[in-house]
Amino acid sequence: EAQVTQNPRYLITVTGKKLTVTCSQNMNHEYMSWYRQDPGLGLRQIYYSMNVEVTDKGDVPEGYKVSRKEKRNFPLILESPSPNQTSLYFCASSLRGVVAGDEQFFGPGTRLTVL
Amino acid sequence: AQSVTQLDSQVPVFEEAPVELRCNYSSSVSVYLFWYVQYPNQGLQLLLKYLSGSTLVKGINGFEAEFNKSQTSFHLRKPSVHISDTAEYFCAVSDQGGYSTLTFGKGTMLLVSP
Numbered sequence A: 001e002a003q004v005t006q007n008p009r010y011l012i013t014v015t016g017k018k019l020t021v022t023c024s025q026n027m028n029h030e031y032m033s034w035y036r037q038d039p040g041l042g043l044r045q046i047y048y049s050m051n052v053e054v055t056d057k058g059d060v061p062e063g064y065k066v067s068r069k070e071k072r073n074f075p076l077i078l079e080s081p082s083p084n085q086t087s088l089y090f091c092a093s094s095l096r097g098v099v100a101g102d103e104q105f106f107g108p109g110t111r112l113t114v115l
Numbered sequence B: 001a002q003s004v005t006q007l008d009s010q011v012p013v014f015e016e017a018p019v020e021l022r023c024n025y026s027s028s029v030s031v032y033l034f035w036y037v038q039y040p041n042q043g044l045q046l047l048l049k050y051l052s053g054s055t056l057v058k059g060i061n062g063f064e065a066e067f068n069k070s071q072t073s074f075h076l077r078k079p080s081v082h083i084s085d086t087a088e089y090f091c092a093v094s095d096q097g098g099y100s101t102l103t104f105g106k107g108t109m110l111l112v113s114p
Helices: none
Strands: A004-007 A010-013 A019-025 A031-038 A042-051 A054-057 A076-078 A087-094 A110-114 B003-006 B010-014 B019-021 B023-026 B031-038 B044-050 B056-058 B064-068 B073-078 B087-095 B108-113
Touching (some): A010 A019, A019 A087, A019 A110, B003 B087, B019 B108, B023 B031, B044 B073
Parallel strands (some): A010 A110
Antiparallel strands (some): A019 A076, A031 A087, A087 A110, B019 B073, B031 B044, B031 B087, B056 B064, B064 B073
């Protein structure tokens, strides 16, 4: 089944404790992206990747890191989480990317709480 | 940079009534436009998209949207809604051939009651 998977689905952590949220897709997509969703703010893009070893900042990149060492994986790293990063996070992928007008396929989301 | 405004945060409607969810965008270049739906506790899925050509776009579940370049709008419509259409709807825009970012509106919660 074609899908985007994220782990963990739920995470409660404390301020300053490094964490990684994994994202994997099995559709051989070139483009992958991370978003955060907050009430009343919609989805905001954190980082995106056009292909392996190619990443770039979205609208809200502060406090986050990403890497794209393999085509299928695009982990999101919070090296020193803070309470304002409490949010619902979505990973998404598409064949060629938004520039080509391709549909993005979304993962199920990761609900992160930073105490 | 592009931006999206969804004018209504919530739209209550009765079952079998028509509905229109409004979306306006801003961009200095040509754009691609999308509507995504998020059912409770789920990720987003694509309803429909406008890339070029006919300004009336049909999507899944009986939804359609009309691209109006002069009014920079991309309103979503359905002639008769069902309880199962209760969800949050997001309009999104990306610049053609420009930055590789997709900008979402803040969402409109469609509440369908019997």
